[in-house]
Amino acid sequence: MAVEAATPDLVLVTGPSGAGRTTAIRALEDVGFEVIDNLPMSLVGPLLAGETGRPLALGIDVRNRDFSTDAVLSLADRLRADPRRTPRLLFLDCGAQTLVARYSETRRRHPLSNVGDVETGIAREIDLLSPLRDAADDVIDTTGLTVHDLKAQVQRQMTGGRGMLSLSVQSFSYKRGLPRGLDLVFDVRFLNNPHWVSDLRDLTGREEAVANHVTSDPRFDEFYGRLRDMITFLLPAYKDEGRAHLTIGVGCTGGRHRSVVVAERMSADLAEAGWRVSTRHRELDRVTQTGAPARGQV
Incomplete structure (x- = not known):
């Protein structure tokens, strides 16, 4: 469930492959966030040790090198405990059948599936990421959303509707x-x-x-x-x-x-x-x- 909070200086964007992570981080880029997608987990710590002068959005999913659910949960906990940070963990959820349909349209291979076995890969990923969904500050279900709808909703939730145009x-x-x-x-x-x-x-x-x-x-x-x-x-x-x-x-x-x-x-x-x-x-x-x-x- 989404909760009200101050405008974040750091957003971790995650969720199943095909749920809209790329659209979400581009939406954040449009409102002034510095965005990085698929950064190896081992490099996140050194990155956050520096200061960019701008709010930061990181796209994280199973394609990140050395990805693990525990590593993302641990990172989120450390960031929440840092008084200098106002982080948010944004989880993009999506129904399994919608994900299957999206992969059928693009004909891309799912990162956790064997060749041609998209449904099994999607099921494995949803199960793997369920702890992140439970721990998220914000959950957006993209099942029935267009690209424009998702972009608008991400910007509203991450900026409080301010400074978007x-x-x-x-x-x-x-x-x-x-x-x-x-x-x-x-x-x-x-x-x-x-x-x-x-x-x-x-x-x-x-x-x-x-x-x-x-x-x-x-x-x-x-x-x-x-x-x-x-x-x-x-x-x-x-x-x-x-x-x-x-x-x-x-x-x-x-x-x-x-x-x-x-x-x-x-x-x-x-x-x-x-x-x-x-x-x-x-x-x-x-x-x-x-x-x-x-x-x-x-």
Whole structure:
């Protein structure tokens, strides 16, 4: 049974082969853990004697060299007795028939089976690992979970649901194409264009005069309010899905005025709401790097 605890600095991830250990440690990696899979048991002690500066997740199963149930139980007991540590033993459980089906799909050999005898190997491993299941701080049954479900559940249980989604808000020019890796894209070319105001043309959306011009558009307040509300509605759903990063793109013709104004305001509002946000203005960064201003309609 899972118990409430402080966010761990060390997670030992174990369970039957095919139950989702790789997915679990990748989920922990996405929220800032340093992860190591299948480290020989004899090297765990020397590893833990050093300090990585980051929380650590170790994937341990029967494929680890010199693996034994007693060795893992002894390691967990030593870590729990160390006042400097907040360890968790996470056991990924799974029904035997589901494990058989997963091995049938992948056609991989089970590490404890003879050639072609997957069911016997799975039964042996479940029996071997039963003491670890009984001693685990957290047990997740992956029998009916998708990869996304498992990732989300691991992150919720190991972080308390905190700090799992970081956001990037990027402005860009449609003339230069969409940046790679955008998850959500919004076109703001319908707003008042500062390019047609001579005093504003050479400024950028970071400057107050340009922001005032763009936001004076009669459509701006309703558009921006609806956009902000939609994004803030969606973010918890992405977080629950187990996403670690989400990139929001805001585009206009030249990427220097309208898109910058909207991206700056959105970043500030999301940060004020408690999200981790970084902001990038692709065309302004390009000008800074090359020293040559982008030309043309913005």
